[in-house]
Amino acid sequence: MPDQITPLPCACGQCALQAYGSPIVSAACLCSDCQQAGAFLQSLPGARPVLDHHGATRFVLYRKDRVCCVKGAELLRAHRLSKNASTRRVVARCCNTPMFLDFSGGHWLSIYGGLWPAGTLPALDLRTMTRSKPEGVVLPEDVPNPGTHTFSFYARLLWAWAAMGFRVPKVDWVHGDLDAQ
Numbered sequence: 613m614p615d616q617i618t619p620l621p622c623a624c625g626q627c628a629l630q631a632y633g634s635p636i637v638s639a640a641c642l643c644s645d646c647q648q649a650g651a652f653l654q655s656l657p658g659a660r661p662v663l664d665h666h667g668a669t670r671f672v673l674y675r676k677d678r679v680c681c682v683k684g685a686e687l688l689r690a691h692r693l694s695k696n697a698s699t700r701r702v703v704a705r706c707c708n709t710p711m712f713l714d715f716s717g718g719h720w721l722s723i724y725g726g727l728w729p730a731g732t733l734p735a736l737d738l739r740t741m742t743r744s745k746p747e748g749v750v751l752p753e754d755v756p757n758p759g760t761h762t763f764s765f766y767a768r769l770l771w772a773w774a775a776m777g778f779r780v781p782k783v784d785w786v787h788g789d790l791d792a793q
Contacts, residue, residue: 623707626687627683628681628683631672631674631679633678636673637768640666640740641671641739643740644744650663650669653691658707660709668739670725671724671725672722675775676720676776679712687706688787690786692789698715698717703790711723711727736755
């Protein structure tokens with residue numbers, strides 16, 4: 613479905629991404645970093661929830677060459693869990709909407725599931741990094757719940773990278789860091 617265009621606006625509509633084609637995978641991450649970052653991001657003034665009732669962060673992964681910012685790039689700010697972290701979580705500063713997670717050196721963007729209008733979020737393929745789930749959480753068995761990333765997860769990423777000619781496009785439309793503690 614390379615012709616499919618998915619508009620992904622922030623909560624107030626001042627910033628918007630577009631994703632083209634089909635996603636690589638639709639996942640919920642329960643790693644401790646996503647839990648920590650999710651708790652912080654959803655605590656920002658006016659922010660939407662990031663963590664679900666299991667403590668997971670919902671993402672839809674797209675090739676970097678199939679995502680662009682079509683509006684409000686000047687509003688995008690990066691949040692890192694530590695000064696030297698290679699992972700940045702990008703927020704639309706106008707309304708504190710989490711937009712995507714970018715792994716430095718990665719060929720994909722993990723777009724926050726909260727950007728999809730109600731009823732349009734791609735179906736969940738799997739939960740990952742469940743070994744870090746919060747104590748007492750019992751996950752449903754509606755999708756695979758591996759403790760770490762699986763071979764098939766990495767295979768999907770590798771297949772997408774091969775389809776890109778093993779390129780790693782730069783996401784250079786984020787303007788500065790999130791000024792929040």
